[in-house]
Every structure is written in C-alpha cells, then in structure tokens.
Amino acid sequence: MHPKSINLESMSPALIEGADVCVQCGLCLSVCPTYQQTGEEIQSPRGRVMLYKAAAQGLTDELDVVLEAAYDCLDCRACQTICPSGVKPGELALDTRVALQEGKPANLAQKAMLEVFKYPILFDVGNLGVRLYQKSGLQKAIRGSGVLRGMARRHGGMWAKMHLFEGLIPSREVAPAIRLRTPYITQHQGEYRGTVAFFLGCVMNAVFSEASSASINVLARNGFDVILLRETTCCGAPHIEEGDFEGYRQVSLRNAKLYGTLAVDAIVTDCAACGAELKKMHKHFKDDPEFGGLTANISSKTQALSEFLKKVGLRDLPDDLDVDRQKVTYQDACHLCHAQGVCNQPRDILKQNPILDYQEMQNASDCCGSAGIYNITHTETSMKQLDRKMERIRATGASIITVENPGCMLQLDYGTREFEVAAEVKHTAILLKEAYEEADRRQTAKS
Numbered sequence: 001m002h003p004k005s006i007n008l009e010s011m012s013p014a015l016i017e018g019a020d021v022c023v024q025c026g027l028c029l030s031v032c033p034t035y036q037q038t039g040e041e042i043q044s045p046r047g048r049v050m051l052y053k054a055a056a057q058g059l060t061d062e063l064d065v066v067l068e069a070a071y072d073c074l075d076c077r078a079c080q081t082i083c084p085s086g087v088k089p090g091e092l093a094l095d096t097r098v099a100l101q102e103g104k105p106a107n108l109a110q111k112a113m114l115e116v117f118k119y120p121i122l123f124d125v126g127n128l129g130v131r132l133y134q135k136s137g138l139q140k141a142i143r144g145s146g147v148l149r150g151m152a153r154r155h156g157g158m159w160a161k162m163h164l165f166e167g168l169i170p171s172r173e174v175a176p177a178i179r180l181r182t183p184y185i186t187q188h189q190g191e192y193r194g195t196v197a198f199f200l201g202c203v204m205n206a207v208f209s210e211a212s213s214a215s216i217n218v219l220a221r222n223g224f225d226v227i228l229l230r231e232t233t234c235c236g237a238p239h240i241e242e243g244d245f246e247g248y249r250q251v252s253l254r255n256a257k258l259y260g261t262l263a264v265d266a267i268v269t270d271c272a273a274c275g276a277e278l279k280k281m282h283k284h285f286k287d288d289p290e291f292g293g294l295t296a297n298i299s300s301k302t303q304a305l306s307e308f309l310k311k312v313g314l315r316d317l318p319d320d321l322d323v324d325r326q327k328v329t330y331q332d333a334c335h336l337c338h339a340q341g342v343c344n345q346p347r348d349i350l351k352q353n354p355i356l357d358y359q360e361m362q363n364a365s366d367c368c369g370s371a372g373i374y375n376i377t378h379t380e381t382s383m384k385q386l387d388r389k390m391e392r393i394r395a396t397g398a399s400i401i402t403v404e405n406p407g408c409m410l411q412l413d414y415g416t417r418e419f420e421v422a423a424e425v426k427h428t429a430i431l432l433k434e435a436y437e438e439a440d441r442r443q444t445a446k447s
Contacts, residue, residue, distance in 0.1 A: 260294025
C-alpha cells in the first residue's frame with residue numbers, strides 16, 4: 001500500500017528494497033526493448049533499478065533524469081518474467097513515477113487526459129464520435145488524400161503525432177458501445193455452471209465492443225450467467241502508468257465498492273491491462289481497514305477470459321468442422337503474459353478452435369510497442385518495436401493476428417496498414433464466437 005503522504009522520501013524503502021534483490025546477472029538485457037535498441041545501461045532494467053535506488057538514497061539530485069528513465073521503460077515486464085531473483089523493474093518504474101510526481105499527474109495536459117477515464121459516459125460519447133468520423137466519409141477522405149502522412153514526413157513533430165493518432169483508429173467499422181445496451185444479466189445457455197461478473201474495459205467498450213460482446217456471448221454459451229455493471233469505471237491502469245496514484249485510488253475504490261461484495265464465482269475481463277490492475281489492486285489497499293477486504297475479494301476472483309475458459313473447459317465446441325482453417329498467430333499482451341503469467345492458456349484455446357490453424361510467432365512475447373500511450377510519447381522507439389513485430393508476423397504466413405488487449409490491437413492494426421502486412425487483427429473472443437456460429441450452422445444444416 002502506498003503511504004498517505006506520497007513522495008520520494010516515503011517511498012524510498014520500497015525502491016531500495018526492490019533494487020537490492022538484483023544480482024546484476026544481466027538476463028534482463030536480452031528481453032528489454034529499449035536496451036536492445038540502444039545498448040545503453042540506463043535503458044536497461046538493471047540500470048534503471050540502480051538509478052531508482054540512487055535517487056531513493058539521495059545519491060543523485062538529477063531527479064529529472066531518473067524520472068525520464070522511468071518513463072523510457074515500456075513497462076512490458078518481460079524482464080520480470082526472466083529475472084531469476086524476482087526483481088520487478090516494471091513495477092518499480094511505476095512506483096518511481098508515483099514517488100517523483102508525489103502521486104499526481106505531471107502536468108495539466110496529463111491531468112485533463114486522465115480525468116476522462118473517471119467517467120464511463122465519455123467513452124460512450126467517444127464511440128459515437130469515432131463512428132461518426134467513419135460513417136461521414138471523413139476517415140476515408142483523410143487517409144485517401146495522404147495529407148497527414150505527407151505533413152508528418154516533411155515536418156515531423158506534432159504532424160507525426162497527429163498522423164499516428166489518426167492511424168490508430170481502426171479502418172474497420174467500429175461497432176456501437178455496449179455498456180448501456182447490455183442487460184445487467186446475460187442468461188446462461190444449456191446447463192448452468194455458475195455466475196461471473198464481466199469487467200468491461202473503457203477502450204474495449206469504445207473501440208472493440210464487438211469483442212466484449214463476443215466475450216459475454218461465449219461465457220453464456222459455456223453455461224455462465226454474466227453480470228455487467230454499467231457503473232464500472234476505469235481499472236486505473238492509465239493513472240498508475242502516469243504516476244497519478246490519487247486518480248488510481250479514486251477509480252479503484254469506486255470499483256471496489258461495486259465488485260468487492262459481489263456474489264460471483266469469478267470476475268472475468270477480456271482486457272489484459274484491466275486484469276493486471278484488478279489482480280494487484282489488493283497490493284495497494286491491503287492495510288486499508290475499509291477497502292482491504294473488498295480489494296482482496298476482487299484480486300482473488302479476477303481472471304482473464306482465456307485463463308477462465310481454459311480452467312473451466314470449453315463446452316459444445318466440436319474438435320473438427322471440416323472447413324478450410326484460417327492461419328492465425330498469437331501476440332502475447334505484455335500485461336497478460338508478463339504481468340499475470342497467463343501465457344499458455346490463450347494458445348491452448350486457439351489450438352482447440354476448429355476453424356483455426358495455429359502458427360506460433362517467433363518471440364511472440366516481445367512487446368509490440370503500444371505500452372499504453374508509449375506509442376504517442378515515444379513514437380520512434382515504439383515504431384522500431386512494431387516494425388520488428390510486423391516482420392515476425394509476416395513470417396508466420398497468418399491471415400489473422402489475435403491478442404487480448406485493446407492497446408495491442410490498435411497498435412497491430414496500425415502496423416498491418418503502415419508496414420503492409422496482409423493480416424487482420426481479431427480478439428480471441430471473436431474467433432471463439434465465429435467457431436460456435438459455424439458449429440450452429442452445421443448443426444442446423446444437418447437437421
């Protein structure tokens with residue numbers, strides 16, 4: 001739990017203790033995106049944790065350099081997966097941001113951006129805005145003209161940011177948001193197996209609502225009543241990533257009141273970032289007399305969609321449907337594989353899907369470069385990472401890329417267009433729903 005008075009002094013023991021575990025073996029260097037690109041020690045997990053420790057011990061007064069190093073980290077946490085000593089450089093980077101910013105946004109622009117995540121209705125409005133942008137023909141006109149691309153190449157700077165930001169909007173038609181259209185309970189189909197709460201992510205609702213709708217559908221088809229709470233707010237990932245612990249606390253405790261006493265078998269989410277935050281929520285509030293028990297319930301019950309489906313077992317899905325299987329490859333979402341340890345379950349689910357031909361990608365657990373808003377704040381590093389990822393996707397020959405996180409989906413979708421890779425990005429839930437629908441068609445045809 002963070003201290004009530006958040007600053008470098010109050011958080012120093014945690015930063016020092018975290019760094020002291022490091023034995024300087026260097027295994028983390030082999031998986032760190034920024035170290036691989038620069039070869040600089042300060043851009044490595046090992047170098048960063050030593051820098052955080054130096055700041056905590058008062059051995060450096062160049063705190064702006066320390067904060068910059070913390071933000072240069074993608075927080076992909078591949079280093080945490082490979083570390084034999086249990087050092088958590090990704091989490092220490094977030095703690096350092098929080099400490100040096102005293103738990104508040106770094107500036108007014110950041111504060112304004114983070115405020116948006118406190119109000120779910122704004123993502124419903126954002127969904128309408130994106131759909132209007134597409135349906136009006138404006139998206140097609142802007143992309144067809146090449147104006148933003150041309151200005152980005154000639155002038156860089158803000159033009160490059162605008163070109164990227166516009167490019168991250170999917171080219172496929174964005175479906176209507178589902179938060180206000182989905183009933184409180186979606187009834188189970190077939191034999192009842194339990195009740196789950198579905199945690200709807202902000203960006204999933206705004207941009208990938210068809211995937212979350214498919215998630216709910218698949219859970220119901222597998223015998224579960226699915227509860228969706230419309231009052232759900234952001235999981236807090238954007239706030240904690242930007243050092244805003246005050247904002248994180250605000251949205252987390254709202255959700256704690258909603259989910260902490262809910263009588264469900266599990267809290268399921270199809271957003272890797274949401275899952276990671278919910279699972280570690282209790283870490284921040286374990287000593288809180290009011291919210292400690294509530295957050296413990298949430299953290300213990302939270303499961304990623306593929307993690308939950310693998311655990312309970314898919315029901316009524318044929319082994320083979322005698323169709324031309326589509327080649328699919330899987331990209332590990334960093335906050336699913338490295339932050340939650342959910343790496344094999346999504347692959348097992350994909351291999352079980354009778355309409356797919358699974359192709360493993362080389363270094364699938366390497367970050368795609370999205371990393372929250374890292375692709376906006378550190379565009380050059382992000383695009384180098386994406387370029388490498390696109391080459392590996394191309395080598396699989398897959399026509400479908402699947403991943404269980406909205407930021408990754410946006411980044412990969414942008415990459416397929418920017419680097420001319422002939423593949424479509426789909427959430428795992430969509431592919432499962434398509435398999436069930438194909439099975440239904442076959443069954444109807446027989447009868």
